[in-house]
Amino acid sequence: MNKTENKQLQEIVSQQEYPLLFATISGAHLYGFPSPDSDYDLRGVHILPIAEVIGLNSPRETIEISRLEENIELDLVTHDIKKFFGLLLKRNGYVLEQLYSPLIVYTTPEHEELKAIASSCITKHHVYHYLGFAQTQWRLFSKENSPRVKPLLYVYRVLLTGIHLMQTGQIEANLVKLNQQFQLPYIPELIDRKLQGKEKSTLTNTDIDFHEREYLRLCQTLESASQSSNLPENPAAKQILHDLLVRVRIRYGKI
Template sequence: MATMQQLLPVISDQPYPLLFATISGAHLYGFPSPDSDYDLRGSHILPVSEVVGLDTGRETIEVSELRDKLEIDLVTHDVKKFFSLSLKKNGYVLEQLYSPLILHTTPEHEELKDIAKGCITRHHSHHYLGFAQTQWKLFAKEELRRVKPLLYVYRVLLTGIYLMQTGVIEANLVQLNELFKLPYIPDLIERKLAGAEKSVLEDADMAFHLSEYQRLLGQLDKASQSSTLPESPSAKPALNDLLVRVRLASFTNKLG
């Protein structure tokens, strides 16, 4: 993985203060290819003047660039948008929030991670079911079957099952497979780590992977049905309170 010194300048160049910034994508999932880009994700804080005025600030900032030979894809959302997304059955933003690969953090980031536990519901299973189905279709329709979408299929299914069972977001396939112990996962990861981003599985056993995909889909559905996670999020009041405090603090700091 690139050193922090190579990635931190991208963070410091952002136009607004950041609540947090983390690394997502293949580096978080545990199977980056040598040529994988760096997916940086986070949340920024628009000043009050760019929220209440007629001309509002950038709710979402996207930056794609090549820096020091690294392909970087950065996306940040204003805190209000990020908090709103967190209240939906959106596992993607929660994976960004709980990523252990932290480039920038604040006390409010730590507070948000605690509050966001109240955003997790049984219905997050739909996010992982839908994501797995999309990736399987992508893998199955390709004439040259790439290892990347297949790894995504297994990653999101295991993340979803584990979430339904424990209420904990775990996006790293290596860590997940320490529990699930699927014997074919290490070989797939090794191929991805050693090859290019678009490396293919010339010997893919489609019947086997289809069987495993369907089995894990069923396991995720069963885990959702038996999960003790709540039906709806409870974190909205706490998120609202944090949003107000963060926004007012940005106004006070500017005056100071």
């Protein structure tokens, strides 16, 4: 666990309207290839007051804030605890990556408790999240007039995270760390090109042909990893999540 020492991010999080269960950093910083001008993608869980949950008004299940704070471009998205728990019970890789991000801006004892519980929410059907996300990223990449390194890195990050999850049952979203396992020789060069700036960040037709073959190969590897995975078919933590939800709502969600 790496609790960030960025005081500015901590201050922004502390100003939120509702109590938070946790807030972590996602996006390029989590994936291991932030540029100097990369914005900060903060993700987390807020806890609505009981009155807002049981009343007639529609609860604020998701809160999104985008702003420029001094020299930091910030994108903050939080879900109410009930919505987040519901997403954990589906094949949603986004919320798992947010929950297990080691780049922690704010945490609580219940955050640690939730991480222990959520391992029982991981199933072999999460493969569909990672295959679908990779396919979307590849389509975006291949449609660009001058294909850039950044979306290609997202393709590889997603595929390697998915393969690693199917093989180990553990979330790892950092491409640099993932490549210590997979040893793809072109990954360090792509990351370096992204970090060098725009003049190094586009690819030639020859590059694209090679990466399309790699993309298809890794998609097949991900599908095979799912078929041989020891992960369960269904999540097994619904009742435990229910109990935690009730306890947290009562403790933090004052009327």
